[in-house]
Amino acid sequence: MFASRGLLRSSRRLVGGISSATRTYVNLSKPSTSVAVLELDRAPVNSLSKEMADAVSAAIKEAEGDDKVQALVLKSSNPKIFSAGLDITEMNNPEVERLEDFWRSIQDLFLTLYGSRLSTVAAIEGHSPAGGCLLAMSCDYRVMTEGENFKIGLNETKLGIAAPYWLKDLFVKTIGNREAELGLGLGKLYSPSEALSVNLIDEVVKNEDVLEVAMKEAETWAKIPPKGRVASKVMLRSEMMDELREKKELDVGWFRDFIMEEGTQKGIDAYLKSLGGKK
Numbered sequence: 001m002f003a004s005r006g007l008l009r010s011s012r013r014l015v016g017g018i019s020s021a022t023r024t025y026v027n028l029s030k031p032s033t034s035v036a037v038l039e040l041d042r043a044p045v046n047s048l049s050k051e052m053a054d055a056v057s058a059a060i061k062e063a064e065g066d067d068k069v070q071a072l073v074l075k076s077s078n079p080k081i082f083s084a085g086l087d088i089t090e091m092n093n094p095e096v097e098r099l100e101d102f103w104r105s106i107q108d109l110f111l112t113l114y115g116s117r118l119s120t121v122a123a124i125e126g127h128s129p130a131g132g133c134l135l136a137m138s139c140d141y142r143v144m145t146e147g148e149n150f151k152i153g154l155n156e157t158k159l160g161i162a163a164p165y166w167l168k169d170l171f172v173k174t175i176g177n178r179e180a181e182l183g184l185g186l187g188k189l190y191s192p193s194e195a196l197s198v199n200l201i202d203e204v205v206k207n208e209d210v211l212e213v214a215m216k217e218a219e220t221w222a223k224i225p226p227k228g229r230v231a232s233k234v235m236l237r238s239e240m241m242d243e244l245r246e247k248k249e250l251d252v253g254w255f256r257d258f259i260m261e262e263g264t265q266k267g268i269d270a271y272l273k274s275l276g277g278k279k
């Protein structure tokens with residue numbers, strides 16, 4: 001049973017004997033002894049605002065607080081959108097202080113998820129661009145629903161922005177340097193089959209099977225003795241995390257200066273207006 005934390009508004013219910021907690025922007029449940037499920041639940045597109053990023057980080061830490069839990073499935077409440085990435089409105093004519101805090105929350109979310117002691121499996125339901133792809137790549141395993149209209153990748157250049165250096169590093173680690181050059185430079189969004197072919201994801205499954213497959217994968221990881229599993233993860237990931245921890249405030253400054261530039265603002269403004277056709 002997960003303990004409730006002050007940061008999040010939460011209520012509890014018992015569904016078929018399974019304890020679950022519904023909060024603002026995320027739902028956390030524990031369908032088996034060793035696997036927790038964290039559902040992203042911020043309509044309409046699970047975009048990552050500061051509050052959403054904080055809520056996801058807090059829920060991961062809460063799952064980690066249960067010693068029996070060894071794996072976490074990250075899913076979406078929306079079967080067509082895993083996450084539309086960062087909340088672009090956070091970067092559109094922002095207050096500087098809020099913008100800096102927003103970026104700290106995104107850095108913390110990355111460090112929390114990428115560095116989690118839990119084995120993490122992303123059940124990527126539908127679209128997963130930019131920050132959505134960051135969430136997925138921070139996990140240990142990625143299952144994506146089929147449907148060639150669904151896209152995953154880092155499309156930042158199309159918005160007139162660049163991925164931060166640590167997201168670029170994560171992309172290179174995941175798909176290799178040459179494909180990352182193509183993917184980042186062109187702001188390429190991959191269909192599930194394309195993403196599978198470049199190792200951006202590990203499996204493509206039918207919509208209705210995604211949770212079952214992700215749960216099964218999570219159970220497999222959860223059975224590995226944690227000492228060696230966690231030590232291996234630390235070996236593979238600590239260098240990148242240590243570098244970001246050292247450069248955190250520098251990175252906040254780079255982000256702030258880049259986003260506050262007039263040209264960047266024009267690009268973000270135009271992109272935001274093109275979305276949904278309403279803004």
Ligand SMILES: CCCCCCCC/C=C\CC(=O)SCCNC(=O)CCNC(=O)[C@H](O)C(C)(C)COP(=O)(O)OP(=O)(O)OC[C@H]1O[C@@H](n2cnc3c(N)ncnc32)[C@H](O)[C@@H]1OP(=O)(O)O
Binds near residue numbers: 132
């Ligand atoms: C040193 C330099 C540092 C610089 C660092 C920069 C940071 C880099 C890291 C990450 C960047 C990002 O993550 S930026 C976000 C990128 N995301 C996208 O480009 C996705 C945009 N969204 C879509 O493509 C589509 O919405 C969708 C395919 C995900 C879903 O399509 P659908 O048709 O179902 O929905 P709509 O497009 O109608 O959208 C509904 C509603 O949501 C609003 N929306 C969508 N995405 C976002 C978003 N990311 N942030 C905020 N709002 C978003 C959209 O405007 C609609 O709103 P309205 O209903 O009010 O019109």
